[in-house]
Amino acid sequence: MDRGSERDTPPGRGAGDAAAGRIPLAVVVVDRDGLVSHWSSGARRLFGVGREEAVGRAAADLLPVSGALPEDLHGDAMPDAYEGYDGLGPDLESSLGGRTAYATAGRARLVPHGQEADGERLDVLWWAYPLVGPGPSRLLVLAADATRLRDERGYDDETAERISPGFARHTELPASEELERRLPEILPNMGPGLSGRIVSQVLELGYPVLEFSQFDRVPVTPYWGVPRRAGRRRAEAVVPQQRTTPVVVPSGAEQELEYAAVRERLEFLNEVSSAIGSSLDLGETIREVTSAAVPRFADFAGTHLRAAVLAGEGFPDGPPDAQTVMFRVWVEHNDEPGRWDDTVPVGESFAFPEHTPFYKCMVTGEPVLIPRVTDELSERISGEFEKRDLRPLIGGRSLLIVPLKARNVVLGFMVLMRRPDRPGFDDMDRTTGAELAARAGLVLDNARMYTYQENVADTLQDSMLPQVTPRMAGCDIATRYLPGTRLGRIGGDWFDTIKLPGSRTALVVGDVMGHGLNSAAMMGQLRTAVQTMATMETPPAQLLRNLDDLARRLGDNYLATCLYAVYDPIRGELHLANAGHIPPVLVRAEDGSSELLDLPTGAPIGVGGVPFEATRVKVSPGDRLVLCTDGLVEVRGSDIGEGLAALCESAAHPAASMDDACDTIIRALNTRGGRKDDVALLMARLNGIPAEHVAEWRLEADPREVGRARRLVRERLLAWGLPQAVETAELLVSEVVTNAVRHAVSEPVGLRVVRTDALLFEVTDDEPGLPEMLGAGPYDESGRGLRVVSRLAREWGASASGHRKTVWFEQALAGRR
Incomplete structure (x- = not known):
């Protein structure tokens, strides 16, 4: 406790006795709705209500400040909770109506929280400051326990009854600058902006004081705020020392200060932990x-x-x-x-x-x-x-x-x-x-x-999504992937495009049920299996059957949907099979109409024992095929039919490019509230390959046909205006046709050349065994053909279907490698 000045000394007390000045204060801030928004630890000690219980509660239920609260906020409950006895309450409330811009003060006897109404009442002094400006804060309330003041200072009942709360200009008090600096310490855990605004208004409306008589005023300063350990040098005391009399510390005050300091730090740490x-x-x-x-x-x-x-x-x-x-x-x-x-x-x-x-x-x-x-x-x-x-x-x-x-x-x-x-x-x-x-x-x-x-999740997801080539033979591709909003942002949705022999392209979209790393791992396994079977020219229905068998071997919980489509740009045809996936949308270039393709739905991958069917659909150059996962069209609480209708409508919207078309779909459907699943979207514009860019011949199984093959290829390339490609093409065709003629059994050898952004050569014979690249020695007369093809061609490969095999290679055109 601090020693006060001589004017702190109440009537009838000796000069050497302790004086009022530093007292515990309760600090409360009330918002515009009359609810408590800030509640200090001092308020908890005085009123017996914790911060968690007080904040958000009506101030009229907790505080005895009837004259400072609007009438509609304290209602009829307040008179039962406390009684005013200094004559200020009713008159002040009547004259001010609770809507004054002036500070008010009073004294009341309050029933402690949780006690009976006829029990012992607290003697509470209070000051209330109306607050203006931005933000919800509308009232600052300071309160002190007059009973404690009487007991600690040794005032008798007659003197204590004469103490009343009041206001004074802070410049009228000793050490006014120090008072102003210390005032923010009583505010309960506020930022500098709000506390600074409140302090400026308190100083303008009047500093809280205790009035012992008309002429004796003592500034009220708290020793709860930023606590101090007992025994520290109190160089920051706000009341000047005008005497050399030693400080009188009431019995037990040092232990209480120590307890208050520890309690304040614990409360600070608790508040920080929650913040x-x-x-x-x-x-x-x-x-x-x-x-x-x-x-x-x-x-x-x-x-x-x-x-x-x-x-x-x-x-x-x-x-x-x-x-x-x-x-x-x-x-x-x-x-x-x-x-x-x-x-x-x-x-x-x-x-x-x-x-x-x-x-x-x-x-x-x-x-x-x-x-x-x-x-x-x-x-x-x-x-x-x-x-x-x-x-x-x-x-x-x-x-x-x-x-x-x-x-x-x-x-x-x-x-x-x-x-x-x-x-x-x-x-x-x-x-x-x-x-x-x-x-x-x-x-x-x-x-x-x-x-x-x-x-890690983003890296894993990115590594599992393919790097799709925007231009395939006879079609343009655009894709989008949106991670889910669930924690981890990783799921089992995927898309893929796979180059197939015959200038065909496989288009795949799949969705593993569930989320997280397990779904992503399963997605990676299924995607790899699809790629492997697709390059082996497995028909769509058979591919899904094989995938179903694989999923059941991997585990009972492996379930996924998958849509697999093969686009043949030469025939203008789609070959599709579906395993429980939502149907694709086909946008017709002729009239701009869009439709959901009617496909046999099939069962999801992993169910087992269910047949899969394939469907062929004729398409025209310029048509667009849209495949997506259900995360784009399905929202919890809504009918999936609404999402599919929105997908058809947005897919048919004209767009300057494929990327713009994808963005249009995403904007139209991703704004629907409640989406948590990841989304995979794949769009293909089916351009087709004109008939004049395809040349086919049948060659007899005769070594003399090799020279004819070279001549036919030379003439076609010159007709297409590609003389720079003739020499390499003749060499490669000669090597591949020679092998086909040598291994053909009875049927003719097929030779096809397709012109897209590269030259595709395909040689087919009736010997199903795939060729092998051999290690030829310096004196070997054979075994170098595929090495030559591998060195000079951009890509090459071989596939078998039924009793026939096809060896193909691509030759890059000048400037397009």
Whole structure:
């Protein structure tokens, strides 16, 4: 307790007795709806109601301030809760109507929370300040326990009854500047913006005082706010010392101050713990952790993290050292704007020099406390950093550096500082700061792990999605993939395009049921199986049957839908089979109409024992085929038919390009609320291949036909205006036709040349055995043909169907490789 001035001495007391001045205060803020928005620990102690129970409750149910509340907010319940006995209540309420712009004060006897109405009542002094300006805050209430004031100060009942709350200009009081500086400390955990606005209005309306008579006023200052340990030098006392009489401390006050200090720090840590970690976003978590310390615990806070943590990578290996790069990721302070920006900019990365307190904290993992940074120390610290003068920023300040750790590994550290005019950090602050950093370290590590898992999931998903070539033989392709909104953002949707012999293209869309890594792993297995079977020219229905068998062998829980289509641009035909997937949309180029293709639905992959059917659909050049997964058209609570209708409508919308057409579909359907599933979309414009760009011949199984094949190819390429391709084409055709003639059994050999963006050559014979590339020696007369093809062709391959096989190769045209 503090010693007051002589004018603090109540009538009838000796000059050496304790005087009123510092008393416990309850601080409450009421919003525009009459509900409690802030509730201090002092309010909990005085009224017996905790913060969780009070915030959001009607103030009229808790506070005895009838004259300051609008009439419709306190209703009829208030008279039963308290009684005014100083004559101010009814008259004040009648004259002001609860809607005054002036501060009001009063005194009341209040029934303690949870006690009977006929029990002992609290003697409560209160001050109420109406608040104006932006934000919901509309009333600040200060309250004190007159009974405690009487007991601690030794006032008798007659004197205590003469004490009343009032207001005075703060300039009329001793040490007015100190009063103004200390006033924000009573506000319950507010930011500097809101607390500054409230303090300015309190000073304008009048400082709270206790009136003992018409001429004796004592300024009310709290000793609950920023607590102090008992026995510390109280250089910041707000009431000037006008006598040399020693301070009189009531019995038990030191223990209570110690208890209050510990309780306040525990409440601070509890509030910080509930405020940080509201988001798993690493950047947001860093800002929350740094901002939590300012201004209540420190005037400056800067957070530094290791590069691996900031990048969301795996857990850092080993302790940091002199080569460990730290990033300054956020700075929070209540100094004038811009003061720190140039010297300690956010985003800067560097290794901290040895022989600095920052390095000591980083490598030891223990807090470093410097009560005051001396000129010598600030000079030494500043000298370790090139081209920056830290002395004006750290000189004279109290410095506390706390490590941010998780699983006993230092992830970074936080630098905390207090201005010279504020009490320096002490051992209790070191403990509080260490606990704050420990909780912050766990929250940051959780955010780091989440970011790491997000990166792993994104990388896995990206690696499993194919790099689709936008131009295939006779068709153009555009795709979109949208990750789901569920945690992890990884699922089992996929699409694929596969080049097939005969200038054909396989178009695939599939959806593994479920989400997460298991679904993604199954998707990868099924996609690989589809690619393998497609290149072996497995018919669509047979491919889905094989895929179903594979899924059942992999496990009972493997279920997926799949739509497999083969486009033949020469015949102008689609060959499709469906395994429980939503039907595709076909947009006709002739009239712009769109339709859902009527396909046999089939059962999902993994059900087993269900036959699959294939359907052929004729298409024209310019038609568009749209395949997607159900995440695009199905929303929980809505009929999937509505989504399919929207898909048909948006797919038919004219677009300048394939990418624009995909974007139109995504915009039309992805705005529907409730989408959580991932989405795969594949669109193919079926351009076809004109008949004049295809040449076919039948050759007899006679070695003399090899020369004819060369001549036919030469004439066709010259007719197409491709003389530069003749020489290579003749050589490759000669090698492949020679092998076909040699191995043909009885049927003629087929030769086909197709012109697209490259030249495709196909040679077919009736020997189903696939050719092998042999290792020919220097004296071998055969075995070099496929080596020549492999060296000169852009691509080549072979496939067997029935009792026939086809060897094909592509020759790049000049400028199109």
